[in-house]
Amino acid sequence: MSDSTGFAGVRLGTAAGRAVVLAAVLGSGMTMLDGTVVNVALHTIGEELDASLAELQWVTNGYLLSLASFILLGGSLGDRFGRRRVFVVGTVWFAAASLLCGIAPTPGVLIAARVLQGIGAALLTPGSLAMIQGAFVPTDRAKAIGAWSGLGSIAAAIGPFVGGGLVQYASWRWIFLINLPLAVVTVVVAQRAVPETQDPNAPRRFDVLGAGLVALALGGLTYALIEWGSPLAPWALVVMALAAVGYVADERRSDHPMLPLGIFRDRTFTAANAMTLVVYAALGAVLFFLVLQLQTVSGYGALEAGLATLPITVCMLLLAAKGGELATRIGPRVPMTVGPLVMAAGTLLLVRVGADVNYWTDVLPGLTVFGLGLALMVAPLTATVLAAAPDEHAGIASGVNNAVARAGSLLAVAALPIAVGLMGDDYADPAVFDAAYQQATTICAVLLALGGVISWVTIRDPGV
Template identity: 65%
Template sequence: MDEPVRLRSAAGRWLLLATVLGSSMAMLDGTVVNVALPTIGDDLDADIGGLQWVVNGYTLSLASLILLGGALGDRFGRRRVFVIGVLWFAVASLLCGVAPDVSTLIAARVLQGIGGALLTPGSLALISASFDPEDRGAAIGAWSGLGGVAAAVGPLLGGWLVEAVSWRAVFLLNLPLAVLVVWVCARHVPESRDPRAPKHLDLLGVALAAGGLAVLTYGLIASSDWLAVGGLVVLLLFVVQERRSPDPLVPLGLFRDRVFSGANLVTFVVYGALGAVFFLLVVQLQVVAGYSPLAAGAATLPVTFLMLLFSSDAGAVATRIGPRIPMTVGPVVAAAGLLLMLRIGPDAAYLSEVAPGVVVFGIGLTVLVAPLTTAVLAAAPDRLAGIASGVNNAVARTAQLLAVAALPPLVGIVGGALSDPGVFDAGFDQAMVICAAMLGLGAIVAWATIRTRPRAHTIPVERQPGCDLGAPRAYPRSRGPEG
């Protein structure tokens, strides 16, 4: 690789621009699509099951392949795989934007998730491998902050595009962004590889993980016990494969640490609840409360702004007192916010009936997310910090995938519920109670498994992004300037 890049140089600014825009493409599609779901349902005559797959098709391929995407970048070149991911994502976005029916849209969303799995790990890995060690922390902080702005803008932008243009514009917006990212990468972003990357990829493990999650997700959405059990069996075979593989996709030895296992269990139940909440809330606001897409998207902004403004402070507190208390208190506060959301009904006033729940929920997430990332990384040896964070990211995405698949049928939001506000409202209330219970379970697990004090090799606070509502940020496998 060339000489390390300095943050204040022209090369550093170009590199930051490319990685922020690339990761923001994937992040925006995770937030703006939810706002467009009722409109997509009306336009394509899709029921709740179809809309679940519009969300889960993307999350399924992303969760299944995100660790493979990082491994491919380490071995074949991070810039190369990142650019391939951006181009793939753009082509899939075009297919989403012109989809004539919901089946085509779902297939295009699966392809979009594959592109996201290639570009998401590469964005931060490029920063870590390319920037001078003295500037790396500041570069990651800038990348995180700018990504947080993208997350904040997403729901508002999505709502505006749906109202002013079309839901198809939500996807087509990615095309000019992709062209700009590829141009910047070709001219200004250095290539890097990890010379210690495994020579053999665990392709059987990838296939078992993807197949098991796909069958399980289909079984949950279709309420088929046999399919759900079949998916679990395939996932058990995945665990067996990881134990036997010389170069496993997921090093199971990490889970021997009680804190690492506990933090990932907290991640699973908490991010499962988050996935269900953000899937259902913006639909509840439109179908039941009568909000426009723009108003529904804007209604969730306090969550992102709170996390953007105060996540670093939460990380600092966790560094001083340890993550155990924040990881216990945060889910409890977030659960209280969900119970306040039970007040959201027909013609709900924003300030008195929507905002209190959203704000309290956002405070809880702000207290929780950065300490959770701290606990995960502190539980792993420094040389495995990137892999540990990638595993945690995959756990979060998998939790969201399964929650969005399982919860709507469980609470009676099926078939034509989008056209029946009474049915949707009753199901939403039940779902918020279940999600609050999941958050309470996360608090209990955190108190029982997380150490009061983090280990000495905890990642510094400035590296705790904490603003991505989709999942914990995935850190690269290697953080040395040599790649």
């Protein structure tokens, strides 16, 4: 149990420390896995459920929408009622929604289940990082975050591999059903070994109205982007604008805001989140387009497409924790600048993926370079965001950064297909999709380079 300050004082090298990291990795890794594993199954889901491109976008974005909308509320609930407790509740919710995804008979039911799944993820995701921030002594937090980032990101990277195997040799439904045993293990480890921590100064009431307005704003914008050209798209933009204005007004007047706006007065916190928005927009779009390109244009099966992304897994496994250690020694500015630039270079190499693809010359180099940049960036970015916020707002700071990352992916997956001319069932037409892929990949490279520039201009190392 935590002391009166809300922190438990656990050391990383102890059994308790390893258990905290394990529980956090299992929980957040499950949501990361599900956030990426779906990409590899989209083609098959579209064929079996007779879904349009817009419906496939909603299968991805329904999850991201509810996750981004409610993740701040999830962080606040953890700070108030206990980070471990809310983490466990979120894990159970996520598992129940995964079951509904796995038995969904139509695209509409699957989309609804994905929205519910995102709410569960919004409860457990900020809790996973806040448990680390609250449990460990300050001197061990950076290393613990590095281990969490590396191991957790592996779950996101192996998503296409796991998904490919399940889709090709079992059914796409198993990419959701596999979450049930993972959730059981996560709950057992958390309940038995993780100390409970919370913010003793957390507000007694919660800004449910603020969370609802965020959902309306993001939902309106996402609908307008995906359904661009429909009669309802302009009205969705109106809803988005009104909800955004209402959210800012609500946060300013509320005595229990979901997001204390004063947290953005810290330049480093704001800059790191701006960089997160553009980098994770590109990251989400690259994975979305690449896996479809490999299946639709290059003729890969689901498992082959999943295996193709293995270099990212290897880079994250071997180097992500080292990225955190490097940032501890030299400061976060250089890793947060060079990482996205290296990812941009890798993305440009992936432009060559096409009908006559050679994995060893067209796919492997690009993904390896991309993975090296990601491994260099992830831990320093996370540690910088948390260090810039007061310790008592660990849940909120984690929630903000996660919400920004998911919102970036959400908007990119919604906007880029329209921007490059994809619609209807174009995802199944090799000639049309190939041309769109080239444009989308180039746009992603530009976004990643922009992320590196933002870091260089705005991030300052401690003591500078």
